[in-house]
Amino acid sequence: MKANSPILPPHPERTGPARPTKRSGPVPAWGLKLGGFLTTFGIFVGSFGYATTHLYATNAPLQPATVASVATTAATGTATATARPSTATTTTTTLTSAVQTTPRPAVTVTKKS
Amino acid sequence: MDLFFWEIARASGLAAYAALCISVLSGIAPRTQALSFLASNRAVRALHDWSPWIVIPAALVHIVALLLDATARIGILDVFVPFLTSYGQLAIGLGTISLDLLVVVLVTTWLRRRFSNNAWQWWHRVSYLGFGTMFLHSMLSGTDLTSPVIAALSWAAGIGIAYYALERLGKALNPARIRA
Numbered sequence: 001m002k003a004n005s006p007i008l009p010p011h012p013e014r015t016g017p018a019r020p021t022k023r024s025g026p027v028p029a030w031g032l033k034l035g036g037f038l039t040t041f042g043i044f045v046g047s048f049g050y051a052t053t054h055l056y057a058t059n060a061p062l063q064p065a066t067v068a069s070v071a072t073t074a075a076t077g078t079a080t081a082t083a084r085p086s087t088a089t090t091t092t093t094t095l096t097s098a099v100q101t102t103p104r105p106a107v108t109v110t111k112k113s
Numbered sequence: 114m115d116l117f118f119w120e121i122a123r124a125s126g127l128a129a130y131a132a133l134c135i136s137v138l139s140g141i142a143p144r145t146q147a148l149s150f151l152a153s154n155r156a157v158r159a160l161h162d163w164s165p166w167i168v169i170p171a172a173l174v175h176i177v178a179l180l181l182d183a184t185a186r187i188g189i190l191d192v193f194v195p196f197l198t199s200y201g202q203l204a205i206g207l208g209t210i211s212l213d214l215l216v217v218v219l220v221t222t223w224l225r226r227r228f229s230n231n232a233w234q235w236w237h238r239v240s241y242l243g244f245g246t247m248f249l250h251s252m253l254s255g256t257d258l259t260s261p262v263i264a265a266l267s268w269a270a271g272i273g274i275a276y277y278a279l280e281r282l283g284k285a286l287n288p289a290r291i292r293a
Contacts, residue, residue, distance in 0.1 A: 024149045024150075024151075024152060024153040024154065025148070025149065025150050025151040025152045025153070026152070027151050027152040027156065028152070028156055029152070029155070029156040029159035029160065031152070031156075032139075032151070032152055032156055032157065032159070032160040033159070033160055033163050036132075036135045036139075036160060036163075036164065036167055037166075037167055039131060039135065040128050040131050040132045040135070040167045040171060041128070043124075043127055043128045043131045044124050044125060044127070044128035044171070045124075047123060047124035047126075047127040047128065047257060047263075048120055048121070048123075048124035050124075050257060050260065050263070051119075051120040051123040051124055051256075051257065052120055054257075054260070055116065055119075055120075057256050057257075057259050059259050060256040060259055061201075061204065061253055061254055061255070061256070061258075061259075062200065062201040062204060062205070062254045062256070063200075064184050064185060064186055064200060065186075065199070065200060
């Protein structure tokens with residue numbers, strides 16, 4: 001057959017099993033990039049909103065020292081107040097010389113008007 | 114102002130985790146067909162090549178915010194040298210290791226032409242270790258992972274990537290099965 005012949009030779013028959021055709025999704029590369037960016041940015045914005053509304057996580061795995069000491073102090077104070085409220089009140093009250101104590105028993109019932 | 118940096122650090126940490134998930138998944142996907150329902154291998158590969166543009170800013174914001182947050186007490190040295198912090202040494206140290214490995218993967222990728230293909234592939238496989246350490250870092254130190262929804266999403270992403278990574282490993286160890 002001449003090299004410049006207009007009639008091309010027929011394609012040889014393929015042997016063996018046919019290659020399975022796999023259909024891939026239609027999203028172009030720029031769509032994936034845009035999706036990746038929007039996902040990351042969306043998670044950033046959403047997490048920022050969540051962090052703003054949930055500022056103090058008492059069960060967070062990491063507690064820096066300053067936060068831990070404040071939390072311990074607060075927890076101790078709460079426990080003391082719950083267990084011994086009358087003692088806590090007594091220790092914080094300071095009597096000056098102008099205030100006189102009375103031998104009368106304490107008023108335990110208050111009449112409502 | 115400290116609280117603002119703290120919020121930014123938390124948000125950017127989760128964003129960096131998501132970005133790294135996208136990067137790793139798009140790297141595994143062409144061989145495992147994990148994203149074939151979404152796009153062609155060529156498009157997924159393009160996403161993987163582009164993914165540093167979302168991973169690096171998110172990681173940088175996370176680090177800078179922690180450096181500026183006085184309560185977190187993270188120093189410049191802690192960013193690159195693991196296990197030096199005064200608290201949470203393991204949890205924060207794993208984050209430092211993941212950053213170091215990320216830098217290794219990025220630098221070797223940019224210098225890819227200077228390596229043989231085989232050597233570069235071995236360097237690139239360090240990213241699996243980097244993702245693993247980042248996953249552990251987020252689980253051990255992530256404040257927002259105390260939320261069940263965020264924890265579930267993070268675990269789902271981690272398990273999904275682990276599944277496809279194992280599938281990828283199986284195909285790499287048994288190439289005859291792919292040809293069959």
